[in-house]
Amino acid sequence: MADQLSQTARHAATQKDDKAYWAANVRIILISLVIWALVSFGFGILLRPMLSGIAVGGTDLGFWFAQQGSIIVFLALIFFYAWRMNKLDKEFGVDEE
Amino acid sequence: MDQFTINLLFVGASFALYIGIAIWARAGSTSEFYAAGRGVHPVTNGMATAADWMSAASFISMAGLIAFTGYDNSTFLMGWTGGYVLLALLLAPYLRKFGKYTVSEFIGDRFYSPTARLVAVICLIIASVTYVIGQMTGVGVAFGRFLEVSSTTGLLIGAVIVFAYAVFGGMKGVTYTQVAQYVVLITAYTIPAVFISLQLTGNPIPGLGLFGDHQATGEPLLATLDALLRDLGFNEYTTHNGDTFNMVLFTLSLMIGTAGLPHVIMRFFTVPKVSDARWSAGWALVFIALLYLTAPAVGAMARLNITDMFWPNGAQSEPVSLEQIENDPRYDWMATWQKTGLLGWEDKNGDGKIAYFNDKNPDAVAKAEAAGWGSANELTNFNNDILVLANPEIANLPSWVIGLVAAGGLAAALSTAAGLLLAISSAVSHDLLKGQLTPNMSEKTELLSARIAMAVSIAVATWLGLNPPGFAAQTVALAFGLAAATIFPALMMGIFTKVNSKGAVAGMLTGLVVTLVYIFLHKGWFFVPDTNSFTDADPLLGSIKSTSFGAVGAALNFTVAFIVSKMTAPIPREIEELVESVRIPRGAGTAVDH
Numbered sequence: 001m002a003d004q005l006s007q008t009a010r011h012a013a014t015q016k017d018d019k020a021y022w023a024a025n026v027r028i029i030l031i032s033l034v035i036w037a038l039v040s041f042g043f044g045i046l047l048r049p050m051l052s053g054i055a056v057g058g059t060d061l062g063f064w065f066a067q068q069g070s071i072i073v074f075l076a077l078i079f080f081y082a083w084r085m086n087k088l089d090k091e092f093g094v095d096e097e
Numbered sequence: 098m099d100q101f102t103i104n105l106l107f108v109g110a111s112f113a114l115y116i117g118i119a120i121w122a123r124a125g126s127t128s129e130f131y132a133a134g135r136g137v138h139p140v141t142n143g144m145a146t147a148a149d150w151m152s153a154a155s156f157i158s159m160a161g162l163i164a165f166t167g168y169d170n171s172t173f174l175m176g177w178t179g180g181y182v183l184l185a186l187l188l189a190p191y192l193r194k195f196g197k198y199t200v201s202e203f204i205g206d207r208f209y210s211p212t213a214r215l216v217a218v219i220c221l222i223i224a225s226v227t228y229v230i231g232q233m234t235g236v237g238v239a240f241g242r243f244l245e246v247s248s249t250t251g252l253l254i255g256a257v258i259v260f261a262y263a264v265f266g267g268m269k270g271v272t273y274t275q276v277a278q279y280v281v282l283i284t285a286y287t288i289p290a291v292f293i294s295l296q297l298t299g300n301p302i303p304g305l306g307l308f309g310d311h312q313a314t315g316e317p318l319l320a321t322l323d324a325l326l327r328d329l330g331f332n333e334y335t336t337h338n339g340d341t342f343n344m345v346l347f348t349l350s351l352m353i354g355t356a357g358l359p360h361v362i363m364r365f366f367t368v369p370k371v372s373d374a375r376w377s378a379g380w381a382l383v384f385i386a387l388l389y390l391t392a393p394a395v396g397a398m399a400r401l402n403i404t405d406m407f408w409p410n411g412a413q414s415e416p417v418s419l420e421q422i423e424n425d426p427r428y429d430w431m432a433t434w435q436k437t438g439l440l441g442w443e444d445k446n447g448d449g450k451i452a453y454f455n456d457k458n459p460d461a462v463a464k465a466e467a468a469g470w471g472s473a474n475e476l477t478n479f480n481n482d483i484l485v486l487a488n489p490e491i492a493n494l495p496s497w498v499i500g501l502v503a504a505g506g507l508a509a510a511l512s513t514a515a516g517l518l519l520a521i522s523s524a525v526s527h528d529l530l531k532g533q534l535t536p537n538m539s540e541k542t543e544l545l546s547a548r549i550a551m552a553v554s555i556a557v558a559t560w561l562g563l564n565p566p567g568f569a570a571q572t573v574a575l576a577f578g579l580a581a582a583t584i585f586p587a588l589m590m591g592i593f594t595k596v597n598s599k600g601a602v603a604g605m606l607t608g609l610v611v612t613l614v615y616i617f618l619h620k621g622w623f624f625v626p627d628t629n630s631f632t633d634a635d636p637l638l639g640s641i642k643s644t645s646f647g648a649v650g651a652a653l654n655f656t657v658a659f660i661v662s663k664m665t666a667p668i669p670r671e672i673e674e675l676v677e678s679v680r681i682p683r684g685a686g687t688a689v690d691h
Contacts, residue, residue: 022680026593029186036182040175045344048337057308058317059335066171067393068304071178071386078185078382082375085190089372094683096370 021092028084032077039065039073100433100496104243107500108507111281115262115511118274139373143380145272146364148279150177150381151388152228152513153235156282157506158570161484163396164403167334169344171393173570176348176577178382178389180355183585185378188356189365191592193374194678194685198366200359200584201528207591207679209672210598211533216605218528220583221359223613224576225521226554228358230624231572232514233259233562238482238569239506241437248437249563255510256559263515263555264548272367275516278508283387285505289489289498290391293398296492303394311401322401328412329404329454330461334397340640347574350647354577357585360513360520371682399488406491407453407476416452416470419444430490434483441478446471482568518551525550566620567644574644575616582608582650590658592679600662608654612646619643 043051048062056064089095155177163170195203201221205214233252236259241251287303294306298318311321323333332338355361364381365374406428407417422428422442434440442451452470454461462472486506489498526547531538538546565572583605590596590604619636620643621628633642641649668676678684 018677018681025680032182032186036179040179040348041345044171044175045341045348057310058319058321058323059308063168063171063319063335064308066168067174067307068390070175071389074178074182075379075382075386077182078375078379081186082372082379085375086372089682094681096372096682096685 017092018094021088021094024088024092025085028081028088032081035073036077040070044070098496100499101245103496103500104503107497107504108243111504111508114277114281115274115508118277119262121273139368139377140380141272141276142364142368142373142377143382144279144384145275146361146377146381147384148275148282148508148512149364149516150361150385150513151279151282151509152569152573153232153239153506153510154570154573155388155392156286156509157235157238157485158482158568158573160392160395160399160488161481162568162570163393164400164484165479165481167332167397167400168337169339172344172348172351173574174389174393176351177355178385179348180352181378181382181385183352183356184361184365185375185382188362188585188588188592189374189378190371190682191679192362192588193365193368194371194680194682196366196685198363199523199528200362200588201524202532204584204587204591204601205528205532207672207675208587208598208601209669210602213587213598213602213605214528215533216602216609217584217587218524220579220605220609221524222521222554223609224357224579224583225359225517225524226558227579228573228576229514229517229521229554229558230561230565231569231576232510232517233558234565234572235482235506235569236510236514237562238437238439238480239486239503239510241439242434242483242486243503243507245433245436248439251437252559252562256555256562259511259514259518260552260555262511263518263551275512278512279384282505282508282512283384285501285508286388286395286485287391289492289494289502290395290398292494292498293402293488293492294394297398297401303398304390307394307397318401319397322397322404325401325404325408325412329408330458330464331455334400343640343642343645346641346648347645350578350581350645350651351574352581353585353651354574354579354581354647357580357583357588358577359524359580359584360516362588363520363523371685395485395488399484399491402488402491403479403484404453407451416450416475419449419451422451427493430487433490434487437483439478439480439483440487442476445473445475451475480568514555518554521554522547522550561624564624564626566624571644575620578616578644578647578650579609579612581647582612582654586651586654586658590655592676594659595668595673595676596658596662597665597668599665600658600660603661604654604656604658607657608650611653612650615646615650616643 043062044066051061054061159173162173192203197203201214201217204217205211236255237248237252240255241248244251290303291301294303295301297311298306298309299312300306300309309318311318314321319335323335327333365377368374368377409417422431431440444451448469450470452465453476454465454474456462456474466472486502489502526543530546531543587601587605590601619629619631619633631637636642
């Protein structure tokens, strides 16, 4: 009986942990996606007129973001996410051993 | 040794390599055929994904589209790389945890419905076949040039080779072959770009040279190009001329389409662990970025070189003479490309000169008339798809570079066509036949039907590829729109929400039908020419071109799915548990077949 109780308690604790893990994951995803949209749709397209004052090699910073910068930031984002999530997996003990 | 023999040597040697690897790693079991036994390292997997991903559209077509449009076509660069962020953050690790072989298996199980699986299979097949049509266009251009025949003949020869090549092995053969193909294609793409960047800017890294100074003028390269194009009445290279709303939608369609294409997603089923799936997407993008950071430099530098060819002494001086085109060896590439039917020029006013300018711009026409060059642009045809392949010849690079580029272009087209054919054949044999119609099929029959499905799809794609709905990259963009409107929303809702089966089916069907109809209205029904009611120059809805509609289709998919799901019964308990287990990496065993 006592054993059963502790098992239920453990089960509830795991479920709570899983919820917190997922919430943390979703938060990291949201932050990453804001940066993702900012460098491409933002700097590369919609905000380009605002960046037109910053000259880069015969054109402006917006052009650089559209053809080079956004891609470099995308790369950084994916590696950041993989590193951060693998750390999070360990913090919550949900990594694959 | 003449150029034709050198091309033949390079193409022949690279093919021998791929076929050798395919035989060496031939698939024995169904599991190996689809997922290479899940023993592929993330870096290897990333490289193979990059080869799979970078098709004729990326290699042959994209830089040409950027060259002739300029800044506005940065959409391809951002769209086809930004999708990997979505893939890495929103799909890859969860689909790996789920641990089945195909995308439609996930949709079928998560939405606990054979109907959902069937609808997903249909969406996958339609998007993939459209994609293969674009590849076949590129194959036609590449084989046409390399064998010095018309692009139609090139297409037919290419189709036979793609077929022979794809039926050889399954994913295992394809994975290692694609690593070899990646090496060939990236070398072929970057070597001429480095040469040209050195010639024009003195900087060996093309992505830096693009923003460097033009050695001949001492001015920034892009400023030189802008001034030259302005003189000839064209739009400046770096300015934004098109519609901003359409540009945003198009980029978004390419991004979410990337994350919805079966042949790319399938790659993430083949890594050993969930954490590897996250790294794999990053490695794939590293290898893809090597080409994508180079492509805009290739485009701008080629545009400058081509324009200089036709105005050897600058746009203020005389156009190139017919005599020079015929006799100067630097212009030999024009005669070879003329044979493919993709390049054409005509001395319309009989002055012995070929004047290249924008004859839709009244100021440029007035200037040309005053100078006696006539009122029409005499470079009558310059197919955007030939730019990358013709680039080394235009820049007067050594013959071996030209041979290498021919081999690289074919590698790009072949690797993607093979990956797509694999996705189509697994959809038909594994999901449609074994999953739905004849569950008791033996492994042998399954492999056979997979190969028959490949043959049928390549025949359809070749037939439609003879009259493609656009340049290779544009046709491919349509396939992305379809994937964006159907598969991506279903996968994302399957992981991040508790949308039920009726919602998912209604959403996918809405996305598919609306997007397909919108495309057919603009590109012709089933891509048959002259059956379209609208054109992309004057689209049905505002400024939304058919290539950009995928994002709208995706939004409709999400909306319909949420509404229908709210109005019908919630998902059962065991599916709720499935969703929860997919979200947690722990316990991702080796994947199972059912």
